[in-house]
Amino acid sequence: MTLLIIVIILAIAFDFINGFHDAANSIATVVSTRVLTPFQGVLWAAVFNFVAFFIAKYIIGGFGIADTVSKVVDMGYMENPSLVIMSSLIAAIVWNLITWWLGIPSSSSHTLIGGFAGAGIAASDFSAIHSGVIIVIALFIVAAPLIGMVGGNIITLLTLHLVKKVNFSRADRWFKRLQLISSAALSIGHGLNDSQKVMGIIAAALIAASSSNLEELPGWMRMTSTSEMHDWIPIACFTAIAIGTLSGGWKIMKTMGNRITKITPIEGFCSQAAGALTLYITEILHVPVSTTHVITGSIIGVGSVKRLSAVRWGVTINLLWAWLLTIPVSALLAALVYLAASVWV
Secondary structure, three states, X not given: OHHHHHHHHHHHHHHHHHHHHHHHHHHHHHHHOOOOOHHHXXXXXXXXXXXXXXXXXXXXXXXXXXXXXXXXXXXXXXXXHHHHHHHHHHHHHHHHHHHXXXXXXXXXXHHHHHHHXXXXXXXXXXXXXXXXXXXXXXXXXXXXXXHHHHHHHHHHHHHHHHOOOOOHHHHHHHHHHHHHHHHHHHHHHHHHHHHHHHHHHHHHHHHHHHHHHHHHOOHHHOOOOHHHOOOHHHHHHHHHHHHHHHOOOXXXXXXXXXXXXXXXXXXXXXXXXXXXXXXXXXHHHOOOOOHHHHHHHHHHHHHHHHOHHHOOHHHHHHHHHHHHHHHHHHHHHHHHHHHHHHHHO
16 A cells, blocks of 8 residues: 555656756747747646646547556556556656756657556566557657657648738737647647646556555555546546646757747747647647657758758757657666665665
8 A cells, every 4th residue: 555655656656847948848939939928838838737627628539648658568567566557657757857858859658558557567577568559659769759740741831821921020929829729739738748648657556556465555545447537536537747847847848849840920829730730630630648758840841941950950859869768778777676665665
């Protein structure tokens, strides 16, 4: 029971860190174009991160991404499932903090999933891993930014065509205001996608604990499937990510805002709209993706409309290396944490 409580605390702490690590994703362009101050930007994003809870529960009617994440590892194979999940969360938190400190917009999502898989492998070899789920998630490391890039390119071309006869300064004023809507939409997508990953981790821990010692658990911890998700889980996760977003993420915001390509209000609106659309598509497909990957792809797609040289490909290639290394590094780190912890627990 004690280890299970620690897992829940660590999971919520991870969501908080995810919030400030990924705050830049939905507000970098709206801040870099000076529509909002940094504080106004994070407050705006935090509000809509939490609004996503009501959309998931009362409009979508479920938490499909949480269900997908809970199935990454078959916890039935595990002798001590809470230790596996605790190890994955510790590794994910450490990697997130390192990349935040270095200002690298890596994926909190893939950090968590890589850690979960790595700890599961260390505990019960590769037989515990649902390879089909992992393959789909891995494919979307490439697919999600590509969808964002193509979407950003198409939306920018359509938008420029619609406003080609409008005075530039007037269009600039319009899109500064419209960025508030696109930023809100992206923040909702961020909340929908990222909060559910931790919900899936908590669900996996509670389902595993319930299967082995149901009678010892209080009612608020008993679960046999994600369809029985207690309300306190999504409320805690969406709240944690919103509060984390309020704490900022300025190092990464600098990279996302201007280092990939210089952003104007029109381009800021188009990249955010493309990013939000991509996140809503993956929500329908129940695929956990990286908000960081999505918005980076969208910014590249928007920047490439001007000319390919407008995108700073050196920065982009460095980001790509960070993305590719995230899952294996997190998996290795989680496996080491599990092996060390299993000596003491």
